[in-house]
Amino acid sequence: MNASIDAQAETTDTISRSTRFYYGFGSVAYGVKDNGFVYFLLFYYNQVLGLPGHLASAAILIALVFDAMSDPIVGNFSDRLHSKWGRRHPFMYAAAFPVAFSFYALWNPPELSEDGLFYFLMFNALLVRTFITFYEVPSTALAPELTPNYDERTKLAATRHFFGWVGGITMAVVMYGFLMVKTPEFGEGALNPAAYQTYGIFGAVMIFIAIMTSAIGTHRHIPSLMQPPPKRKASIKLSLLEAKETLANRSLYAVFGFGLFAAMAGGLSGSLSIYFGTYFWGFSPGQLGVLVPTGLISATLALSFAPYVSHRYGKKRGAIGLSLFAAGFGPVPYLARLAGLTPASGSTELLMLLIVYNVIEIGLIISSTTLVSAMIADVVEESELVTGRRSEGIFFAARSFISKSVSGLGIMLGTLLLSAVDFPQDAKPGEVDPQIIENLGYGYVPMIIALYLSAIVCLIGYNITREGHLKNVEVLAARRSAS
Numbered sequence: 468m469n470a471s472i473d474a475q476a477e478t479t480d481t482i483s484r485s486t487r488f489y490y491g492f493g494s495v496a497y498g499v500k501d502n503g504f505v506y507f508l509l510f511y512y513n514q515v516l517g518l519p520g521h522l523a524s525a526a527i528l529i530a531l532v533f534d535a536m537s538d539p540i541v542g543n544f545s546d547r548l549h550s551k552w553g554r555r556h557p558f559m560y561a562a563a564f565p566v567a568f569s570f571y572a573l574w575n576p577p578e579l580s581e582d583g584l585f586y587f588l589m590f591n592a593l594l595v596r597t598f599i600t601f602y603e604v605p606s607t608a609l610a611p612e613l614t615p616n617y618d619e620r621t622k623l624a625a626t627r628h629f630f631g632w633v634g635g636i637t638m639a640v641v642m643y644g645f646l647m648v649k650t651p652e653f654g655e656g657a658l659n660p661a662a663y664q665t666y667g668i669f670g671a672v673m674i675f676i677a678i679m680t681s682a683i684g685t686h687r688h689i690p691s692l693m694q695p696p697p698k699r700k701a702s703i704k705l706s707l708l709e710a711k712e713t714l715a716n717r718s719l720y721a722v723f724g725f726g727l728f729a730a731m732a733g734g735l736s737g738s739l740s741i742y743f744g745t746y747f748w749g750f751s752p753g754q755l756g757v758l759v760p761t762g763l764i765s766a767t768l769a770l771s772f773a774p775y776v777s778h779r780y781g782k783k784r785g786a787i788g789l790s791l792f793a794a795g796f797g798p799v800p801y802l803a804r805l806a807g808l809t810p811a812s813g814s815t816e817l818l819m820l821l822i823v824y825n826v827i828e829i830g831l832i833i834s835s836t837t838l839v840s841a842m843i844a845d846v847v848e849e850s851e852l853v854t855g856r857r858s859e860g861i862f863f864a865a866r867s868f869i870s871k872s873v874s875g876l877g878i879m880l881g882t883l884l885l886s887a888v889d890f891p892q893d894a895k896p897g898e899v900d901p902q903i904i905e906n907l908g909y910g911y912v913p914m915i916i917a918l919y920l921s922a923i924v925c926l927i928g929y930n931i932t933r934e935g936h937l938k939n940v941e942v943l944a945a946r947r948s949a950s
Contacts, residue, residue: 482614482623489684490613491626493559493606495677498634499670500570500599505737506639508573508592509878511663514893516576518584524882526589534596535868538604542864545605546857549698553689554860555605559682562602567675569594574667602678604867607840608859609685611847612692615940617933621777624840625770628833632766634673636759642666643756654895656752657745693857713858714865717928719846723869724925725786725839730870732918734877735884739911742885746899747804747908748821749812761822765830772830773837782845783929786838790926793831794919798912800824805908845931848939877918884910 504527512523541558548554573591576584610623646665647656656662744755776785800821803809810816843866847859888906891899931939 481616481619486613486685486688487623487626489681490606490609490623491630492684493602493677493681494627494631495634495637496566496674497599497603498631498636499638499673499677500566500595501631502635502638503570503574503666503670504592504595505734505878506740507642507663507666509738509882510657510741511574511660512584512588515658515660515663516584517893518581518588520882520885520892522581522585523588524879526585527592528876528879530589530592530596534593534600537597537600538864538868539861540864541600541604542608542860542862544860545608546860547695549695552686553692554695555609555692556682556686556689558601558605559678562598563675563678563682566595566598566602566678567671569598570674571667571671574670575664600867604860604864606681607863607867609688609692610841611844611859613688615848617845617936618774618778620844621774621782621838621841624844625773625837628773628837628840629766629770630677632762632833634677636763636766637673638666638670639759640756641669643752643759647752647756649752657741658893693859696856712854713850713856713861716846716850716853718842718849718931719862719865721925721928721930722839722843722846723866724928725922726866726869728918728922728925729836729839731877731880732915732922735880735911735918736877736915738878738881739884739907742890742907743911745896746894746904747801748817749896750818751813751896754813754818758818758821758825761825762829764826765828766833768826768830769833769837773834776834777838777841781933782838782842783926783932786835786842787923787926789831789835789838790919790923793828793835794916794923796831797828797919798916801908801912805905839926842929842931845936848936848943849931851943852939880914884914 508527509520509523512518512526513520518526545554545558548557550557552560569591573588573595576587576591579587607627610620610627613623614620642662646662647659648662649656650659653659741755744750744758750758773785776789779785780788800809810820843862844859846862847857850862851857884907888903888910890903890907
């Protein structure tokens, strides 16, 4: 590595810890939303409220696809917005209450017919996803504006991923540890509707606090952020042409490909996690409440580990290496369980084994996705050299669009797998045919491996190095000085 380039990259454009905190803390809102949608929503409407699995998953998928269409619209508007509060913050403030209220409503449906419940789920899932877009896309787009520094951007991404996991894990701990209480009517509590209703209230409060804290905390940076392009007459044709030109970037395609397959893998594993935890591993909600917080250890480790890997190996090499380790290590406990090599289901020994496994596997996943998020920020300057436009909102919206469009396919894959193995509805722990549980594991392992390997292959096309990024920043700085 060129020493002068490395030294300059390390000593310029650093940002304060408080800025990293406020930028990252807003991701608690997304973590809360994601925890609900990925881990509990399908199970709640299917197993607890009795909506057939194919209808529940279809409602979630329809809402997701329609919501994905809002991402490029919000991204484009936030790139071009002229206001005294800058390009991003008006969207962030405006989203806080609608996201919180719609999240509450989603988990507290009135008594409805089967058709009514289907439409209620679809409509409210769409509201939550759309309103969170109005916060998440402009908020994440702040990263390239806050600093052009190669390593500082990785720290920002790491902080945001950390708080996203904090939000999700906090909700899971509350759910498994406090809300899914054992009762005579509902057994261990996973089928208790009151748990999910309280979950909706708690999550709504966390979402509102997170968004407002982040928006207020980063408000002071508005004067130093990038300014929008001059106002012009609205033209759909011109906007589409500019979007096409902006998105025609090889490195961006590589990141999109990774995001596509990683989102499918996340949707698949997340939607089946409660099934595996309850039936495959045989854990009670209380044990799952102990297992879930291990992700916080992983996120804390990744907060420092991802920036270290970025600095030591570069973002592309680091992301590919970490993803390969994760893909190889991930199936090990499932295969060991199927081979009869693990401790007894539901035992303390098995729980301790999976705690160690979770810390390592989740840490690898968080670190690799952190590096990929930081890679998107570096595409901004490369694109600006070609197009002459700053399009942070478009880039992060496009990533969100890809992720949303296909994560629902991952959830659908999970539903199809459950149907393929004839997994029963209203299944009671300990009463499911062991062969069905084994078939679930045999079907899951090759699917998750194939998705993660496909994601890794896509990253090969990314071509922005540390040196190349610094050169892009210097050329753009010279252009601005000249103009």
